[in-house]
Amino acid sequence: xxxxxxxxxxxxxxxxxxxxxxxxxxxxxxxxxxxxxxxxxxxxxxxxxxxxxxxxxxxxxxxxxxxxxxxxxxxxxxxxxxxxxxxxxxxxxxxxxxxxxxxxxxxxxxxxxxxxx
Amino acid sequence: xxxxxxxxxxxxxxxxxxxxxxxxxxxxxxxxxxxxxxxxxxxxxxxxxxxxxxxxxxxxxxxxxxxxxxxxxxxxxxxxxxxxxxxxxxxxxxxxxxxxxxxxxxxxx
Numbered sequence: 557x558x559x560x561x562x563x564x565x566x567x568x569x570x571x572x573x574x575x576x577x578x579x580x581x582x583x584x585x586x587x588x589x590x591x592x593x594x595x596x597x598x599x600x601x602x603x604x605x606x607x608x609x610x611x612x613x614x615x616x617x618x619x620x621x622x623x624x625x626x627x628x629x630x631x632x633x634x635x636x637x638x639x640x641x642x643x644x645x646x647x648x649x650x651x652x653x654x655x656x657x658x659x660x661x662x663x664x665x666x667x668x669x670x671x672x673x
Numbered sequence: 674x675x676x677x678x679x680x681x682x683x684x685x686x687x688x689x690x691x692x693x694x695x696x697x698x699x700x701x702x703x704x705x706x707x708x709x710x711x712x713x714x715x716x717x718x719x720x721x722x723x724x725x726x727x728x729x730x731x732x733x734x735x736x737x738x739x740x741x742x743x744x745x746x747x748x749x750x751x752x753x754x755x756x757x758x759x760x761x762x763x764x765x766x767x768x769x770x771x772x773x774x775x776x777x778x779x780x781x782x
Contacts, residue, residue, distance in 0.1 A: 603771035614769055658764045659707045663716040
């Protein structure tokens with residue numbers, strides 16, 4: 557079974573860039589699409605964007621100007637960069653696989669990123 | 674942008690009772706709808722996709738129905754472990770944008 561694990565700093569300063577990596581195990585990243593989703597504390601889910609194994613990307617229009625998702629097939633990893641962060645970007649960030657480019661099948665456990673000075 | 678609304682916001686039922694959760698889309702999405710369960714402190718888990726197909730390993734007490742703009746998730750007989758928030762999710766055709774509903778919290782009495 558595919559497993560995903562997020563990693564990266566848990567604290568980021570305002571105006572800086574948030575960087576997270578998702579490591580995929582139990583399956584090849586050369587299948588499916590791969591996505592990032594976030595959830596502010598006590599709130600609902602927000603899709604950030606996705607990337608295919610070949611590098612095609614699509615982002616949430618509300619975040620598009622600040623988001624970059626990349627993939628490293630040699631390491632079975634994909635990554636998220638979110639620039640110019642503010643307190644509103646404080647959230648649990650999940651990575652997930654995207655089955656048939658429609659549904660989020662496998663999820664990482666999530667990692668809390670706090671934006672604070 | 675397609676907006677999903679869910680009702681009720683909270684549902685409080687006893688074990689063994691039937692739970693009916695609603696998700697409404699602001700425009701027709703055919704059957705392109707999924708349901709997720711998020712237990713406290715956990716990541717969401719895919720329950721239902723294509724409106725009515727159970728994901729692998731999901732118990733038969735969970736079922737989905739609907740098409741167009743109105744969808745329903747039914748839990749036929751609540752178990753204590755079904756305490757969770759349930760989200761619906763859709764993918765718009767083009768550009769492919771994914772949106773989630775605000776969620777329905779299911780409390781077990």
